[in-house]
Amino acid sequence: MWRNIASNALSFLVVLVFLFGGALIWAQSEYDTAGPLDQPICLQVERGSNFRRVSDELVSQNAVSSGMLFRLGADYADKTSELKAGSFLVPEGASMSEIVEIVTRGGASTCGTEVVYRVGITNASVQVRELDPTTGRFEEIADFDPGADEAPAEYTAVRERADTRYRVALAEGVTSWQVIEELKQVDALEGDLEEIPAEGTLAPDSYEIQPGDTIASLVERMQRAQDLILTQAWQDRAPGLPLESPEEALILASIVEKETGIPSEREQVASVFINRLNEGMRLQTDPTVIYGITNGEGVLGRGLRQSELRAATPYNTYVIPGLPPTPIANPGRASIEAALNPDDAEYLFFVARTLDPSDGHVFAETLDEHNANVAAYRRLEAERANQ
Known part of the structure; x- marks a missing residue:
């Protein structure tokens, strides 16, 4: 009899083990499979919250099929203590495991x-x-x-x-x-x-x-x-530039930044100034003159006067040779990289293409070409004045 009892108990235990194993496999599959969420949501996790509150919110928004399984999975993954406060974007069909990762990995909130x-x-x-x-x-x-x-x-x-x-x-x-x-x-x-x-x-x-x-x-x-x-841009600079230090590169980059707002023009504008430095020509750029007047404190709000263009100041590049003593603004990465890797062109001049700054500039290699471009621009100014 005892042998039969032991045999039946062993059989029952085996069945329990198989059932338990099957339950674990099912639970793992449910935890990792795509969830029921049919569109993205912004999940808000308040400071001092816990996984029960989060799971209740997810269930109410039909983002998970089981709050208990969500919590058990987070606990099994040892994530329970890592819950972060914030607003988190939960994508459509996110699995429970993906949501746990979203609310525990830290960093900036992703929505809200x-x-x-x-x-x-x-x-x-x-x-x-x-x-x-x-x-x-x-x-x-x-x-x-x-x-x-x-x-x-x-x-x-x-x-x-x-x-x-x-x-x-x-x-x-x-x-x-x-x-x-x-x-x-x-x-x-x-x-x-x-x-x-x-x-x-x-x-x-x-x-x-x-x-x-x-x-x-x-x-x-x-x-x-x-x-x-x-530092990185200076290490990656083109050879043979007439710039002796990263500080000089920063000065030139700030001039490029102020001369054009067209991303595709930065390397061309930089090539003009590099070529002028190589030729020993003055840079002749209005933004440096303006900085010498305002010291960077606000916008000038008017055109430059002839007396200001002739005044011998450290920032008047119509008068001084080479670069001004400091940058004239805070240039972005693209302008810094353009200053240190300009176009391989022989441009020495540029002028606005039209009266709309968004139309960019027209470039020239010779003074005759530049004068023709300037004349075309002056005609546009005259036409506007006569309208």
Whole structure:
């Protein structure tokens, strides 16, 4: 009898083992297979939340088939303690394992509401926008000038939310004075700077920030980024350039940045200035003269006077030979690379193609060609004046 009992117990145990193994295989398959979500969602994980709350939210949005299995899988993967707060884009059909990875890997939030503080050449703005997970596009909620406008209610509301993301975006060609003046208007940043950073040393880019970050810490990030860009570009520079140091390359890059906003023209514009330096010709560029007048503090807002073009100042490249003493703006990566790898062309001159700056420039190798191009431009000016 005992032998029969033992045999039946062993058989039952074997069945249990097989059932348990089958359950594990099924659970693993469910955990890794595509989920029921039929369109992307933005999952918000509040600070201090836990996997039970997250799983309940996912079940309510039909993103997972089982909250318990989602939690067990996260626990088995030893991810339970790694839950991050933020707003996360969960794609259509995401598996439980993929969602666990999304909410535990850290880094910046991938959706939700963000505030972008834009520092532009002629103005600054604050933009509040929200990602529509179904289209993958940001929808603007509010846009205002922090120096002139009262902050709208939409901005105040998102500033009070813990999951709001913040970025500072620097346009290519802004001056260091402009950057610092506008950063003072960013209420998500704290502190101040005693001195304006050296011109050209701040990398135009988009920087993720957190409320309470200091202006000084953000500026250090910008300086480190620009130093890395310049160092790499200098190492990869074309041979035989009339530039003796990375600092001179930065000066030339800033001139290229201010002379054209057309990405495809940067190497051509750089070739003109490189050729002029090689020929011992003056650079004769208006942006350097303007910087000598404004010191980078705002926009001149008028045309240059003949007296200013004749004045012997360190930045008047119509008078001085070679490069000015410092950069005249903060150039972006593309202009730095263009200055150090210009087109292999023999251009010595360029002038605006039309009265629309977006149409770019026309280039010339000889003075006669350039004079003809200038004459064509003057005719366009005359036609506009007679309209």
